[in-house]
Amino acid sequence: MWRAPIKPVIFLALAGATVAASAKAPAPSPVSEARLRADVEKLVSFGTRHTMSVQDDPKRGIGAARRWAESEFRKTSAACGNCLEIVLPERMVTGDRVPVPTRLVNVVAIQRGTERPNEVVIVQGHIDSRVSDVMNATADAPGANDDGSGTALVLEAARVLSRSKYPTTIVYAVLSGEEQGLLGGKLLADYAKEQGWTVKAVLNNDIVGNTRGSDGLVDDKTVRVFSEGPRSDGDDKLRAAARRFGGENDNPSRNLSRYAAGLAAPELAVRQIWRTDRMGRGGDHIPFLDAGIPAIRFSVGVENYDHQHQDLRTEAGKFYGDTIDFMDFPYLAKVTQLNVRMLAAIAKAPLPPAAKADAAVSTDTKVSWTRVAGAARYCIYRRATNASAWGKPFACTTGNDESRTLKGVRGDDWIFGVSAISSTGAEGPVSSAVPGGQFAPLK
Numbered sequence: 393m394w395r396a397p398i399k400p401v402i403f404l405a406l407a408g409a410t411v412a413a414s415a416k417a418p419a420p421s422p423v424s425e426a427r428l429r430a431d432v433e434k435l436v437s438f439g440t441r442h443t444m445s446v447q448d449d450p451k452r453g454i455g456a457a458r459r460w461a462e463s464e465f466r467k468t469s470a471a472c473g474n475c476l477e478i479v480l481p482e483r484m485v486t487g488d489r490v491p492v493p494t495r496l497v498n499v500v501a502i503q504r505g506t507e508r509p510n511e512v513v514i515v516q517g518h519i520d521s522r523v524s525d526v527m528n529a530t531a532d533a534p535g536a537n538d539d540g541s542g543t544a545l546v547l548e549a550a551r552v553l554s555r556s557k558y559p560t561t562i563v564y565a566v567l568s569g570e571e572q573g574l575l576g577g578k579l580l581a582d583y584a585k586e587q588g589w590t591v592k593a594v595l596n597n598d599i600v601g602n603t604r605g606s607d608g609l610v611d612d613k614t615v616r617v618f619s620e621g622p623r624s625d626g627d628d629k630l631r632a633a634a635r636r637f638g639g640e641n642d643n644p645s646r647n648l649s650r651y652a653a654g655l656a657a658p659e660l661a662v663r664q665i666w667r668t669d670r671m672g673r674g675g676d677h678i679p680f681l682d683a684g685i686p687a688i689r690f691s692v693g694v695e696n697y698d699h700q701h702q703d704l705r706t707e708a709g710k711f712y713g714d715t716i717d718f719m720d721f722p723y724l725a726k727v728t729q730l731n732v733r734m735l736a737a738i739a740k741a742p743l744p745p746a747a748k749a750d751a752a753v754s755t756d757t758k759v760s761w762t763r764v765a766g767a768a769r770y771c772i773y774r775r776a777t778n779a780s781a782w783g784k785p786f787a788c789t790t791g792n793d794e795s796r797t798l799k800g801v802r803g804d805d806w807i808f809g810v811s812a813i814s815s816t817g818a819e820g821p822v823s824s825a826v827p828g829g830q831f832a833p834l835k
Contacts, residue, residue, distance in 0.1 A: 422552075422729065423548050423549075423552055423725050423728045423729050423732060424548065424551075424725075425721050425722060425724075425725040427544075427548055427551070428544045428545070428548055428721055428724050428725060428728065429716075429721045431464070431540075431543070431544035431547055431548070432536055432540040432541065432544050432601070432716055432719065432721075433716060434460060435457060435460075435519070435535065435536070435540040435543060435544070436534040436535070436536050436540060436715070436716055437451075438451070438452055438453060438454075438456050438457045438460075439452045439453070439532050439533075440452070440453060440454075440521060440529065440530065440531065440532055440533040440535075441453070441454050441457045441519055441520050441521040441533065441535055442454060442520060442521060442522055442528070442529040442530075442533055442571070443490065443494060443496065443520045443529075443568055443569045443571065443572045443575070444490065444492075444494050444527075444529035444572070445529045445530065447495060454519070454520060454568060457519055458497055458499055458519065458566070458568065461499045461519060461543065461547065461566045462478060462480070462499045464547050465478050465499065465501040465547070465550060465564070466478060468501070468547075468550050468551050468554055469501065469554070471551075471554070472554040472555060475503055475504075475554050475557075476501040476502065476503055476550065476554060476564075477501070477502040477504065478499075478500070478501050478502075479500045479502065479583075480497055480498065480499060480500070481497070481498045481500060481579055481580065481583040482495060482496060482497040482498070482579075483496055483579060484496070485569065485572075485575050487572065487573055487575070488573065489526055489527065489571075489572040489573050490569075490572050490573070490575070491527075496568050496569045496575055496576065496579060497568055498565060498566065498567050498568060498576050498579055498580055498583075499519070499565070499566040500563060500564070500565045500566070500580070500583075501550055501563070501564040501565075502561060502562075502563050502564075503550070503553065503554055503558070503561060503562045503563070503564070504561050505558055505559050505560035505561040505562075505739065506557050506558065506559055507559035507560070507766065508559055508560050508743075508765055508766060509560070509561050510561070510588065510589060510590055511559075511560035511561065511589075511590050511592055511743055512560065512561045512562075512563055512584070512589040512590065512591045512592065513560065513561070513562055513563070513591070513592050513593045513594075513595070513735055513738045513739055514562075514563040514564075514565055514580070514584070514591060514593070514594045514595065514680075515545075515546055515549050515562070515563070515564055515565070515595045515597065515731055515735055516542075516546060516564075516565035516566070516567055516577075516580065516594065516595070516596055516597065516676060517539050517541070517542025517543045517544075517545055517546045517565075517566065517567070517596070517597045517598060517600075518539045518542065518543070518566075518567040518568065518569075518570035518571075518576055518577075518598065518676055519539070519543045519566045519567065519568060520535070520539075520567075520568050520569060520570055520571050520572070520576075521533040521534065521535025521538065521539075521540075521571070521714070522535070522571040522701060523701070523702065523703045523704070524701060524702055524703045525703075526571055526572070526701075531703065531704075532704055533714070534704075534713065534714050534715050534716070535714055536601070536714050536715055536716040536718070536719055537599055537600075537601045537602050537692075537696075537699060537700060537714055537718070537719055538598070538599045538700045538701070538714055539570070539597075539598050539599060540601070540716075541597070541599065541600045541601030541602075541719065541724055542596075542597035542598050542599070542600055543566050544601075544724070544728075545597045545600060545724065545727065545728045545731060546564050546565065546566055546597065547564070547566075548728050549564060549728060549731055549732050549735060550564040552732050553732060553735060553736060553739075556736075558736070558739035558740055559739065559740060559766060559814070560592070560738075560739050560740075560741075561589075561739070562735055562739050565580055567579075567580060567676050570598070570675070570676050574674060574675070574676050574678055574679055576676060577596075577675075577676030577677065577678065577679040577680065578679040580676075580679075580680075581679040581680045581682075581683050581685065584680075584685070585683065590743065591680070591685045591686070592686065592738055592743055592744070592820070592831060593648050593686050593687070593688075593738050593821070594677055594680045594685060594686065594687035594688070595687075595688060595690065595731055595734065595735065596675050596676050596677035596687060596688065596689045596690065597689075597690045597691075597727070597731065598675045598676065598689060598690070598691055599691050599692055599695065599700065600615065600690055600691060600692055600724060600727045600728075601692070601719045601720060601721070601723065601724040601727075602692050602694075602695075602696055602699065602718055602719055602720055602723070603692065603693070603694070603720040603723045604694070604696060604718070604720075605694035605695060605696050606695070606696050606697045606698050609694050610694070611692075611693035611694045612693075612720060612722075612723045613659075613660065613661060613693070614660065614661045614662070614663040614693040615660055615661075615662060615663065615690055615691070615692065615693060615726075615727050615730065616662075616663050616664075616665050616690070616691050616692065616693055617649045617652050617653070617662050617663070617664055617665065617688050617689070617690055618649075618665045618667060618668060618669050618670070618675075618677075618688060618689040618691065619643075619645040619646045619648060619649035619664065619665075619666060619667075619668075619688045620643065620645050620646070620667070620668040620681055621640060621641060621643070621646070621666060621667070621668075622634070622640060622643065622828075623643045623681075623684070623828045624668075624678070624681040624682050624684075625681070625682060625683065625684040626828055630827055630828050633827035633828075634826065634827045634828060637826055637827055638777065638807060638826050639824065639826030639827045639828050639829055641666070642807060642809075642824035642826050642828075642829045643686075643824075643828050643829060644686035644744070644821070644823070644824075644829065644830070644831045645681065645686045645687055645688055646666070647686075647744075647809070647821045647822050647823065647824060647829075648686050648687075648688045648821055649662075649664045649666075649688050650664070650780075650781055650782060650821070650822070651734070651737075651738075651820075651821040651822070652664075652688065652690075652730070652734055653781070654781075655730065655733050655734050655737060656730060657726075657729070657730070657733075659726055660723075660726040660727065660729075660730055662730075663693060664780075668681065669689055670691070670695075675689045675691075677689050686821075686831055690727060690730075690731065692723075696718060698710065698711075698712050699712070699713060699714050699715070699718045700714050701714075702714065737818065737819075737820075738820060738821070740814060740816065740818035741766075741812065741813070741814055741818040741819055741820030742764045742765060742766035742767040742812035742813070742814055742818075742820055743764045743765070743766075743812065743820065743831060744764070744810075744811060744812060744820050744821050744822065744823035744830075744831040745761040745762050745763065745764045745767070745770065745810050745811075745812050745823055746761060746762045746823060746830040746831070747759065747760070747761040747808065747809060747810040747823045747824065747825035747829065747830070748760050748761070748825050749803055749808040749825035749826070750803075751801075751802065751803020751804065752803075754802075754803070755800060755802055756797055756798060756799050756800065756801065757797070757798045757801045757802070757803040757806070757808065758795060758796075758797045758798075759772050759795065759796055759797075759798065759808050759810065759825055760794055760795035761794060761795070761810040761823070761825075762794070763791070763792075763794055764812050766812070766814050767791050767812035767813065767814065768790075768791045768813060768814055768815040769788055769789060769790050769791050769812075769813050770788065770789050770791070770793065770810050770811065770812055770813065771785035771786075771787070771788040771789075771810065771811045771813060771819070772785065772786050772787045772788070772789070772796055772798070772808065772809070772810055773785055773786055773808065773809040773810070773811065773822050774786045774798075774801070774806040774807065774808050774809075775806065775807055775809075776805070776806065776807075777805065777806065777807055782809060782822050785811075786798070788813075807824060807825075807826065808824070808825040809822035809823055809824045809825055809829070810822065810823055810825065811823065
């Protein structure tokens with residue numbers, strides 16, 4: 393039974409609800425379906441973008457594709473008065489899927505925040521492609537959907553969002569080496585640590601451009617968002633604390649997934665998938681999770697396995713291969729717009745505070761949190777332990793407050809969380825008041 397707080401808190405809670413509604417406002421500039429199509433067509437034209445393909449050919453291979461992506465970022469930067477800093481993190485790699493030393497390069501554009509540039513949100517997709525044999529670096533591997541779609545999304549997000557300024561930094565990343573072992577994701581996660589960034593969120597987009605599955609099922613109304621359960625970087629101490637206080641479903645990545653669902657528009661719903669990735673598979677968000685950084689994966693509502701990781705061929709009248717013919721660009725535009733909306737919202741909002749709830753052997757619950765830069769007020773949320781979403785704020789406070797005692801609220805029956813809201817009304821994701829629920833690396 394919902395217990396009404398005292399009247400001043402009712403007023404603030406309604407204000408918090410208004411903030412949440414304003415965060416759902418669509419991004420001011422729509423994405424261009426035509427530009428997305430043109431970008432995927434260009435990516436396909438490189439023949440193969442396999443990580444071990446040729447790097448010095450001007451028209452074919454991973455090197456040509458990377459240089460083109462860099463040139464697109466530079467065009468975008470020129471259009472916004474050089475607002476993007478282009479960096480090319482690289483390293484030599486070897487491994488099970490890279491038997492000879494190979495130069496790995498990411499193409500990254502950084503749009504520095506105007507107030508707190510060290511707070512960062514990242515959007516990424518991988519540019520490399522493959523065929524049936526992951527070691528085949530010479531055969532044509534168009535990679536239209538996997539992951540030309542994600543790369544095009546990143547480039548378009550930069551074009552749209554670079555038209556405005558944001559308090560915190562947005563990083564647009566085109567990654568290499570995903571198919572060879574999530575190598576580009578690891579390189580970027582290491583680069584973020586080297587730069588001393590506080591990464592609020594990573595939005596990984598991988599296979600986001602088709603709507604017809606291998607079995608003919610069509611879904612152009614939803615996008616799946618994958619988020620891990622227990623934290624990848626958790627240790628025995630954290631696991632023991634979670635057993636006592638809860639938190640199996642409340643790490644920062646799970647709250648990013650909830651946040652994405654709250655920003656979805658009628659034309660494209662978010663279908664939350666509460667696992668790290670598809671069964672037995674992975675993506676470039678995983679190296680960030682390993683480092684304690686909140687990260688989620690966007691992927692299509694239904695996959696078509698005939699048109700990913702396949703040699704180009706026709707068998708028994710059926711065509712196999714990841715070509716542009718099987719993409720749905722209106723759908724890709726909707727997924728891109730959702731990413732743009734989420735990136736803008738997080739870039740405007742303060743860092744989620746570290747929250748804590750004390751309610752043991754008590755009829756009251758004290759919720760406390762760390763104050764964060766840029767916060768004008770904080771909102772406290774609660775949800776039933778078996779509920780999936782946060783709903784509306786339970787109570788809100790001023791920016792100077794660091795705790796609130798909820799009289800008559802028995803903590804055993806609820807999960808609590810706290811969000812931070814800027815003076816302009818931008819609200820970030822909720823930070824859960826359970827062990828491991830904080831938006832900060834444990835290590």
